[in-house]
Amino acid sequence: MMTPSIALLEKYSKPGPRYTSYPTAPYFTEGFGEKEWREEIAQSQASGRDLSLYVHIPFCDTLCYYCGCNMVATRDYSKACNYLDFLLREIDLVAELTAKDRVVRQLHWGGGTPTYLKPTDIARLATHLRARFNFAPEVEAGCEVDPRDLTREHVAALRAAGFNRISIGVQDLDERVQRAVNRIQPEAMIRDAIAWMREDGFTSINVDLMVGLPNQSVERFAHTLVRVIEMAPDRLAVFGYAHVPWMKKHQKLIKEQDLPSFPVRLGLQMLVHDKLAEAGYVYIGMDHFAKPDDELVRAQRNQTLYRNFQGYTTHKHSDIYAFGASAISQTDDVYTQNWKRLADYQGRVDAGHLPIERGVRITRDDKIRRDAITRIMCDLALERKIFAQHWDIDFDAYFRAAVVTLGELEQDGLVRLSSARIEVTELGRFFLRNIAMCFDAYLEAAEPAKPRYSKTI
Ligand code: SF4
Numbered sequence: 001m002m003t004p005s006i007a008l009l010e011k012y013s014k015p016g017p018r019y020t021s022y023p024t025a026p027y028f029t030e031g032f033g034e035k036e037w038r039e040e041i042a043q044s045q046a047s048g049r050d051l052s053l054y055v056h057i058p059f060c061d062t063l064c065y066y067c068g069c070n071m072v073a074t075r076d077y078s079k080a081c082n083y084l085d086f087l088l089r090e091i092d093l094v095a096e097l098t099a100k101d102r103v104v105r106q107l108h109w110g111g112g113t114p115t116y117l118k119p120t121d122i123a124r125l126a127t128h129l130r131a132r133f134n135f136a137p138e139v140e141a142g143c144e145v146d147p148r149d150l151t152r153e154h155v156a157a158l159r160a161a162g163f164n165r166i167s168i169g170v171q172d173l174d175e176r177v178q179r180a181v182n183r184i185q186p187e188a189m190i191r192d193a194i195a196w197m198r199e200d201g202f203t204s205i206n207v208d209l210m211v212g213l214p215n216q217s218v219e220r221f222a223h224t225l226v227r228v229i230e231m232a233p234d235r236l237a238v239f240g241y242a243h244v245p246w247m248k249k250h251q252k253l254i255k256e257q258d259l260p261s262f263p264v265r266l267g268l269q270m271l272v273h274d275k276l277a278e279a280g281y282v283y284i285g286m287d288h289f290a291k292p293d294d295e296l297v298r299a300q301r302n303q304t305l306y307r308n309f310q311g312y313t314t315h316k317h318s319d320i321y322a323f324g325a326s327a328i329s330q331t332d333d334v335y336t337q338n339w340k341r342l343a344d345y346q347g348r349v350d351a352g353h354l355p356i357e358r359g360v361r362i363t364r365d366d367k368i369r370r371d372a373i374t375r376i377m378c379d380l381a382l383e384r385k386i387f388a389q390h391w392d393i394d395f396d397a398y399f400r401a402a403v404v405t406l407g408e409l410e411q412d413g414l415v416r417l418s419s420a421r422i423e424v425t426e427l428g429r430f431f432l433r434n435i436a437m438c439f440d441a442y443l444e445a446a447e448p449a450k451p452r453y454s455k456t457i
Helices: 006-012 034-047 077-097 119-132 152-160 175-180 187-199 218-230 249-253 262-278 295-301 342-350 364-379 384-391 400-411 427-437
Strands: 050-057 103-111 134-145 165-171 204-211 235-240 282-285 288-290 306-308 311-313 318-323 328-330 334-338 356-361 381-383 415-417 421-424
Touching (some): 077 119, 077 318, 187 204, 204 218, 235 262, 282 427, 288 295, 364 381, 364 427, 381 384, 400 415
Parallel strands (some): 050 103, 050 318, 134 165, 165 204
Antiparallel strands (some): 282 288, 306 311, 328 334, 415 421
């Protein structure tokens, strides 16, 4: 793989979104609330679109210092019991508004740590969902797990509840790194967890790793990679640590002097690409890798890959109904986000409301730009003519500013431009966010003094 120079990385390392939505979450507004979301749900029932359900369990036993999620660290399980009651009520409220023939093709539980829930509560929540929505027999059901405090019974409960995919948080096997981020999980614990998942017949196991963490070195992370590859996960997500202490105050617990330097971060990225390619994994885009027979790889080949709040997916034509504090729902025209603070979320549900804090109804321009960004992120290319025909636009006139910036990116070797297509080069794969940013009309209007996003590289 081609190595980008430090100068190039420095040039393009700037705050930028990960584009799990467009417009991105900072542009949702309080002007779009419960009333608007109820109307949207009502009018979208006739769409016949499939459903993808997301459930957010915000609790964790301890705090990982790098955490960027909406979570609450507590050992008081009564908080989770209480939350579960509100969650079930929220599910009821949305289920009442949903046409019975809409089919759930995808289910995802994230957090926090969904397996913070006891096995009996996992069963209770799953049974509740299945009783209220119309699940496809072959539903793709995934759950995020933390190997610490995960028991044999948790894994069995997930499988019994119909889950067939698991994503396990590993980050790094090196003890020095684990100590620096307050997440101690010996390798044997992870191996046991994966063995249980295999025994119980989970069809897809994803491992999350992270680069850019304190005390990481290229040499030591190479050991982690070798051992993780031995575990033979079906997919790997290797995220770059986003150090945003101005947004996530607890990240101040990470000593900045322990963070790897820019050249080391680059070395780590290169290592990941090289080692995973050597082991036969295919790069999907934006930190994601999968075995060559994985459906994400097939979807990328067929240009049917899509990107949403859960990352890459093959379920383009689904509406997402998301439950729990901070959860984000989506139809073709709307994004909404639930109240983030537990007290706000629970208070709204208690009063019989859909707990919407904010949202946005997207415009035709948003849809066109979202499609362009999605094609770059998913296909690593954009067919100009097909795109222009589909949206009935003159591509160059519509994207006048983007075309100029893309020309600069071409000079740096990140894209290849022709009259037919925009293609991400091998080098450009490191800079997907920067390439997508060319199509983002909101960035120009953003206040530069207030960084809203992590750095792109
Ligand atoms: S387990 Fe995940 S959600 Fe919980 S603190 Fe650690 S990183 Fe954050």
